[in-house]
Amino acid sequence: MVRALIHVPSTAKSGEVIEIKTLISHVMETGYRIGVTGAPIPRDIIDQFVCTYNGEEIFRAQLFPAIAANPFISFFTVATASGTLTFSWTDQHGATQVQTAEIKVE
Amino acid sequence: MTTLAAFLMRFAALVTVFLVAGRVFAVEIPLNERRSDSEFISADTRAMQNDDAANPGMLSVADGEALWNAKAGTTNKSCADCHGDATAGMKGVAARYPAVIPAQSRPVDLEQRINMSRVADQKAAALPFESKELLALTAYIGRQSRGMPIAVKEDAQSKKFIAAGRAIFERRQGQLELSCAQCHDDNWGKKLAGNLVPQAQPTGYPIYRLEWQELGSLQRRLRSCMSAMRAEPYDFGAPALVDLEFFLMWRARGMAVETPAVRP
Amino acid sequence: MPQKTRQSRRDVLKMAGAFAGCGGLTLLAVRPAAATPAMMQEAVRNAIGEATVNKGKVKLDLPPIVENGNSVPCTVSVDSAMTANDYVKAIHIFNEKNPQPNVISVRLSPRAGRAAFSTRIRLADSQTVTAMAELSDGTFWSGDIDVIVTLAACIEEVKP
Numbered sequence: 001m002v003r004a005l006i007h008v009p010s011t012a013k014s015g016e017v018i019e020i021k022t023l024i025s026h027v028m029e030t031g032y033r034i035g036v037t038g039a040p041i042p043r044d045i046i047d048q049f050v051c052t053y054n055g056e057e058i059f060r061a062q063l064f065p066a067i068a069a070n071p072f073i074s075f076f077t078v079a080t081a082s083g084t085l086t087f088s089w090t091d092q093h094g095a096t097q098v099q100t101a102e103i104k105v106e
Numbered sequence: 107m108t109t110l111a112a113f114l115m116r117f118a119a120l121v122t123v124f125l126v127a128g129r130v131f132a133v134e135i136p137l138n139e140r141r142s143d144s145e146f147i148s149a150d151t152r153a154m155q156n157d158d159a160a161n162p163g164m165l166s167v168a169d170g171e172a173l174w175n176a177k178a179g180t181t182n183k184s185c186a187d188c189h190g191d192a193t194a195g196m197k198g199v200a201a202r203y204p205a206v207i208p209a210q211s212r213p214v215d216l217e218q219r220i221n222m223s224r225v226a227d228q229k230a231a232a233l234p235f236e237s238k239e240l241l242a243l244t245a246y247i248g249r250q251s252r253g254m255p256i257a258v259k260e261d262a263q264s265k266k267f268i269a270a271g272r273a274i275f276e277r278r279q280g281q282l283e284l285s286c287a288q289c290h291d292d293n294w295g296k297k298l299a300g301n302l303v304p305q306a307q308p309t310g311y312p313i314y315r316l317e318w319q320e321l322g323s324l325q326r327r328l329r330s331c332m333s334a335m336r337a338e339p340y341d342f343g344a345p346a347l348v349d350l351e352f353f354l355m356w357r358a359r360g361m362a363v364e365t366p367a368v369r370p
Numbered sequence: 371m372p373q374k375t376r377q378s379r380r381d382v383l384k385m386a387g388a389f390a391g392c393g394g395l396t397l398l399a400v401r402p403a404a405a406t407p408a409m410m411q412e413a414v415r416n417a418i419g420e421a422t423v424n425k426g427k428v429k430l431d432l433p434p435i436v437e438n439g440n441s442v443p444c445t446v447s448v449d450s451a452m453t454a455n456d457y458v459k460a461i462h463i464f465n466e467k468n469p470q471p472n473v474i475s476v477r478l479s480p481r482a483g484r485a486a487f488s489t490r491i492r493l494a495d496s497q498t499v500t501a502m503a504e505l506s507d508g509t510f511w512s513g514d515i516d517v518i519v520t521l522a523a524c525i526e527e528v529k530p
Binding site: 003004005007021023024025027068069070072074 | 157158159160162164165166168169319320
Binding site for chain 3: 017032056060063064066067068071072074075076077078
């Protein structure tokens with residue numbers, strides 16, 4: 001598990017468009033850098049990010065090496081009902097990290 | 107032509123201007139003209155720094171909080187077990203470092219002070235300089251001083267170390283025979299190859315530096331600047347480096363702590 | 371002594387920029403294949419097929435002068451009501467000078483409320499960055515922006 005920070009408003013009005021900000025610790029090694037030995041440092045990136053809201057997908061992103069280290073992604077969603085937002089980051093090796101946040105919708 | 111030669115050619119041309127036009131003695135920046143390095147970065151970088159949801163340094167602060175609460179060493183105690191909640195117990199601490207430690211009769215910086223506690227009080231291994239863990243703890247403790255004025259004082263004990271640090275800051279060094287003061291006291295606000303020269307006020311360390319793509323300490327920044335000046339950098343933890351840190355933090359006294367800052 | 375091809379100073383600085391932008395420096399005259407216009411076109415075709423792309427509706431926000439190519443804040447927003455019948459299905463960002471032309475591909479639904487997102491990207495050199503949007507009515511729209519990437523004054527080596 002690596003550190004991820006998620007910012008979701010804890011409460012929102014029904015129908016309100018809210019902004020969600022996510023940040024995760026990851027080197028996002030491009031595979032193009034030459035190391036001190038003279039050999040390229042192998043690529044190691046997160047290549048998939050998905051957010052679901054009470055089980056329904058609301059955002060999906062395919063990331064490439066051009067995404068900066070410690071990926072920051074912010075996006076929007078309509079606050080529909082109280083419940084759980086689930087965030088998954090998957091790296092190129094298939095390893096997935098999942099984190100959740102609760103939201104109360106009035 | 108190698109990239110190094112290209113860089114040296116460009117840098118030497120700029121330095122020639124400094125050497126010809128620069129003052130013989132560096133003039134200290136008047137206290138009320140001091141400005142944070144945050145004012146010399148782009149608006150976008152500043153916005154990144156000021157948004158805790160976007161500032162990558164906050165990832166390390168969160169790691170530091172976990173470490174603060176983690177048991178360590180043969181004592182199996184966490185920092186919290188003795189110091190309590192850091193948001194209360196560590197308020198203002200980072201703003202006071204480096205400081206002269208009576209037991210050592212020498213200044214230590216915050217990183218060294220953390221390790222002193224780890225070894226003596228937790229009976230745990232010291233964390234290596236620039237390790238992820240030491241940076242996280244330093245960032246977490248530094249964050250508890252955010253907004254507070256830097257409180258490094260000059261007194262009978264610290265005077266000679268601050269003077270030693272100042273001497274390093276003002277001394278010409280390396281292949282380019284440049285001193286820190288020539289850029290950061292005499293030419294701050296001017297451009298060096300597309301970047302603005304800041305005053306080099308270390309208000310936000312450890313910083314998330316975009317060039318490093320990670321968090322790093324003031325010692326790392328000083329070492330890399332010395333390399334860039336084509337001078338031999340001091341080792342991590344070397345007394346000369348701590349003296350220089352001490353002088354720089356004293357030079358920034360009264361300015362607000364910004365940890366964790368974001369820099370280009 | 372192996373014969374070295376004479377390189378102009380501009381080429382050397384461009385290479386240094388490519389590496390500085392991608393987060394590292396080599397002192398050897400080696401560089402990875404940069405994206406060519408053909409590679410970018412292929413990446414676009416892979417993402418959106420053979421559809422015609424209209425200019426408009428898509429706004430790309432990047433700083434016109436980039437302080438450090440390792441991390442460039444990037445916001446895309448598409449003019450769309452985001453209703454059940456009229457929404458943005460996908461947004462793709464491409465670049466022309468990094469070793470690889472794709473940057474990010476995003477899938478949206480009417481649940482988004484707003485067809486916009488922000489991230490931070492790497493740019494190896496001064497170049498044009500392009501964003502393309504696929505709408506629910508099957509049309510494609512694009513917007514682009516020219517960005518200048520400055521070299522850092524003090525180049526450091528990759529941390530061992």
